Amino acid sequence: VSLAGRLGVFWSTRGHLNEGRVWLESAVSRGGSAATTLARAKALNGAGLLAMAQDDVGAAKAVFEEGLALYRETGDKEGIAFALTNLVSVAWLGQRYDIPVASLIEEANKLKPDIQDQRTVAHLLLLEGGVAFARGDLERVVELWEESLAHFREVRDARGVAMCLMTIGHMKVAQGDYGRAGTLLRESLRLAGELDHKQYVHYCTIGLGSVAASQDLPSRAARLWGPRRAWEWHMARTLRARAAP
């Protein structure tokens, strides 16, 4: 279970999503009492990230909730905080209004003073940025996410850096600052390419498609948006195959 949990990031990054989910779910179900609660919680978190990468929101919610319950059992504050941020991201990205976002965020904020791990701090800042986004304060969103980016850079977390650059880039698109958006998204894309993180690559190209559209280059925009559509289609087909008996 522990090994599968650690491999979660690899599967997620490299786009081996189905394979990773099968391994993680199998490891969690077979781990039984031999596996520690913490290892199971980590594996469940990994499975949730993979499910989210496939847009399988229902499954992601279920495993993140299970993982959160296990982290609570262990009292691991870093783990609880990370699981809370993941669950909130399901609510926002997956539009799951049945997730009690306000209370989860409140819980995460209470944990904040006890969090030492820079990665978890960075994730909490992303969460705080999401709250600012919900109230329409885009400038504050960028501030918080840039702070998050600084933490990810400090611990040399390339995946976190790519994610922050990408999200700030999309925010700049929303603000109409296409020049800055292009710079951020290209840097993120380079990193995502090095990491072979297919999901981030597609999010970056779709953002760069908007930049191209703003430059009066509709053909270029179409070429950049096209791969994302192909990816969505591929993901939908993969999920159907997974659901088939």
Added chain:
Amino acid sequence: MIDYERRLTVARSQQDEAAWAAAWAEGRTMTLEQAIEYALSEEKSSPLASAQASEDKEPSEALTPREREIAVLVAQELTNRQIAEELTISERTVTTHVYRILNKLGLRSRTHISAWILEKQSHER
């Protein structure tokens, strides 16, 4: 979080259907590596883009991309407030854009903007 469907609709409305479909198909068949290379190439174009590039860069109208975006939303009968929410800009900024659109096109009302957009789209098809 960002409404790309709307951006896509606007970009599509700026180009004739065949050129759009060709570019779209080209994008769909790109491998991940090709997509990255193309996205990072900035002004360099793919083979098909080379033929299209000059057409793309010629401003087909006097409006800026943002103004065209807003004109399309006006044609969809959105109010200034709704457009402001859609684009996450202030209502006042939208009002300024609409004023400029009217001035540049020599039109007098939002209805005229709608008619202009519809006519432009029908010519492009």
